[in-house]
Every structure is written in structure tokens, then in C-alpha cells.
Amino acid sequence: MSEFVDQQMVRLSDPAQLTALVDPPGDANHARVRGLLNAVYAMEFATIRGVSDVRVRQSEFQRPVFPPRRTAGTWFQTMPPYTRTDLALERHDPMTPVWVDMAAELGLTLLLDIDAGDVQSVLTHEVTDFTTLDDFRSRFRFLDLDAFMAKHDITTVEELREAFHYLLTEIRLRFPGPFDPNDPANQHRYDLKLAILIRDSIDVASALRDAKLARTALERAFSPVPGPDGTEVRTPYAPVLLLPVAAVPGSPLTQAALESFFASEGVLTLFV
Known part of the structure; x- marks a missing residue:
């Protein structure tokens, strides 16, 4: 040193x-x-x-x-009964710290x-009043509509409407209130x-x-x-x-x- x-x-x-x-x-x-x-x-x-x-x-x-030093391998037995075992050996070498x-x-x-991510409300409703494919896309923006229709052999908005029931769930998170620095609940003990x-x-x-x-x-x-x-x-x-x-x-x-x-x-x- x-x-x-x-x-x-x-x-x-x-x-x-x-x-x-x-x-x-x-x-x-x-x-x-x-x-x-x-x-x-x-x-x-x-x-x-x-x-x-x-x-x-x-x-x-x-x-x-x-x-720890890990050694992994597989043990096979080729004679009846045939078996296979996965082995993992973990050891410490005291000479190489x-x-x-x-x-x-x-x-x-x-x-x-x-931000605890508290949920304020969960609302699920069926979507039935769409009139065009673009209208459907605007309701389900996360869905690849073209791929969905191709997968189910759907070509028109009428076929799309009749093929399934479409449910849309909306989850609204609770807006956190004003932060209070004097609230003991906001004090957290940590290790470093x-x-x-x-x-x-x-x-x-x-x-x-x-x-x-x-x-x-x-x-x-x-x-x-x-x-x-x-x-x-x-x-x-x-x-x-x-x-x-x-x-x-x-x-x-x-x-x-x-x-x-x-x-x-x-x-x-x-x-x-």
C-alpha cells in the first residue's frame, strides 16, 4: 500500500x-x-x-x-431407464478474493x-356505435386493426361489428394531492x-x-x-x-x- x-x-x-x-x-x-x-x-x-x-x-x-464460481453441466444416462439431470455447482475460492x-x-x-399510482376509477363498457374503420381505430389506438382483420378474414366494418363484442376499459389514476414536507409519513429511512x-x-x-x-x-x-x-x-x-x-x-x-x-x-x- x-x-x-x-x-x-x-x-x-x-x-x-x-x-x-x-x-x-x-x-x-x-x-x-x-x-x-x-x-x-x-x-x-x-x-x-x-x-x-x-x-x-x-x-x-x-x-x-x-x-461464487459456478460450474454447470448435464448428466446423461443412455442405458435404460434413460435419464437426464442438469447440474449446477457453486463454490468459493478463498485464495482469489x-x-x-x-x-x-x-x-x-x-x-x-x-406517486403511489392509486386508482381512482375503473370503467369498462362495450363499444358498439362505431360506423367506420377509422372510427374503430380511434377507439382502440393500441390495436393493429389491419392485422386483426386479416387474421380473422374481416373485410368490412359491418363484418367487424358482427364478429365480436368489443370491450374498452378505462383506468383513471388518482391525482396526488399537494406535497407536505412536514408530514412524517414522507420521511423514509434508507441504507446506503x-x-x-x-x-x-x-x-x-x-x-x-x-x-x-x-x-x-x-x-x-x-x-x-x-x-x-x-x-x-x-x-x-x-x-x-x-x-x-x-x-x-x-x-x-x-x-x-x-x-x-x-x-x-x-x-x-x-x-x-
Whole structure:
């Protein structure tokens, strides 16, 4: 390990330092936390209105991750009685771990504006008053009418009307009321797990490979568990690269360019 890596491990052993790294006090919009949450959770129907109470729950340095290795095959017996068995063998190799410099688990409170998709009404009625094919198309816009008629040997609107009963169902969603930031029901507690890789120099390809390898290893080692409110979990640990700002090469590999590039690959990059 280099001096930079050693210094950062000792520094981040202080929960206050780790919290400040993930959620800087001067970042009123909590951009880093939002980026990490986006890497871990798929919140398609929720808007984050606020972030608060970020706390370190636990951390571990130099955690070895042993991704399972899977071997699949088929066993045949060609003599009577004939049988076929599919086999899957899963094992862990303790001699080839993927090393994560720091695995951290944080807890935080999110102020969420959630669209629950509540249904206001469901109405089904039979459509019988169409007079032309274009009139029918306007009622059932999701249907390929030409293909439907060809499949059932229908050529005229009269034959179409007599062939079947056509039901149309309309589902109206309830319009959500005004958001109340003071309603305790809008406060949700979330976990945020980080896999931090500390590098003392900037090698873009190598760092990206290491981050993706760590993420894949953790995904294979830990079964996905749904998040709060049934939120979809994209990955159990968000990969984070910790790099020295003094090692930034300069244009075109500026700090902003590197942050943008790694973010597009789902990796948060922090320069210290």
C-alpha cells in the first residue's frame, strides 16, 4: 500500500470524516448522496425532496469478497431407464478474493414525494356505435386493426361489428394531492452501502476495471434484497473511487471530465 492509501484509510476510520466525504457540509443539494442513491436504487416513482441524518453504521477496511464460481453441466444416462439431470455447482475460492479497500454502511433519512399510482376509477363498457374503420381505430389506438382483420378474414366494418363484442376499459389514476414536507409519513429511512477503492494514481482503464470487478463480485456474493417501500435495488454496494487531486493529469483528463466519465459508468469519483 502507498502512503496515500494508508492516510485515507486512517482518516476515514473516523465516522465524521467518512460522513463529510459522502455528504459534504457545504453541499446543500446533497449531490453526492443523490448520485450514490441513484447507483443503488431505482426510484422511478419517487422524487427526493431532502436528505438528512446521514450516519455511519459500520465500516470495514480491506474486506475480501469471494464471488461464487459456478460450474454447470448435464448428466446423461443412455442405458435404460434413460435419464437426464442438469447440474449446477457453486463454490468459493478463498485464495482469489476481490479486495475492497473500505466497505461502509450508512443510514440516512429521505424526504420523498412518492406517486403511489392509486386508482381512482375503473370503467369498462362495450363499444358498439362505431360506423367506420377509422372510427374503430380511434377507439382502440393500441390495436393493429389491419392485422386483426386479416387474421380473422374481416373485410368490412359491418363484418367487424358482427364478429365480436368489443370491450374498452378505462383506468383513471388518482391525482396526488399537494406535497407536505412536514408530514412524517414522507420521511423514509434508507441504507446506503459503499465499496470504496482508494488509488494513489490515476489510471482510468485500470480504475474502471477494478470498480466494475468489485461491483460484480459483491452482486454475486450478496443476494438482492428489496429496499424500503419495495424499492428496486440495482446493486448491493455503490462503487466509489477515491483519488488524489494532485494526480489529475490535466486537459483533456480534467477532474470534471473524469468525474463525468466515471459517473456515466455508474461509479462515483471523489478527489481529495
